Amino acid sequence: MELEAHLFALEQELQACTTRSDAHRLGQLLADDFVEFCASGTVWGSKAEVIAGLQDEVFSERRMTEFALKMLSTNVALVTYRGHRQGVGSSLRSSVWREEQGQWRMVFHQGTPAQ
Template identity: 35%
Template sequence: MQLAQTDLAQLQELEECLWRSDTRFDHEFMDQTLAPDFFEFGRSGRTYRREDTLGAPAQTIHAVLPLRDFAIQLVEANVALVTYRSEVTYGDVVEHGRRSSIWSKSTRGWQLRFHQGTPIPPEIL
């Protein structure tokens, strides 16, 4: 089983859109992108539900794009696991994380079902 090139490109673009303020805080885009049962385990350890994500206040995101170590594995025909490393600056602090997302493809296109962020301590960068 392999994903078509168009799906690979679309998944990378969708994942990177979540790190751009103009799309991340576009309610219509996010409503279409997040699956009805979406949830996230954040870097902080908190659990976020779809409504938390949709209701997040807009802010500037200082993320390094393209995403580093970006990889996609097909779990089954219409389910993909996306993994990468994030680098985001908050004030004077740069935070690194390992990220994983589960995307599923339906008649509406690719939708994000699950996301997890895990901090990477400076000593293992």
């Protein structure tokens, strides 16, 4: 599978209700040094905080448009897209993914509110 399609699929998986409530799967998809700057202004400073926080999340459907990939190095990729969340609105999204022992894991994610 082409890398852009693979990372798109992983981003979609992270937006799915079943994945967001599955601590084990989140642990596989997020790097141990993961950090997130949320569109709400919240900063998740660790993988453990994100996993714990998502267990209580009130889920709303999400979709992506304008998905793009830029390689930062051989095993590090930046993806950007416009996120659309039902009942919330749109945001600009960026994620840094790193390949670790053959697996792509998210290292960083940021959401910025957009009109």
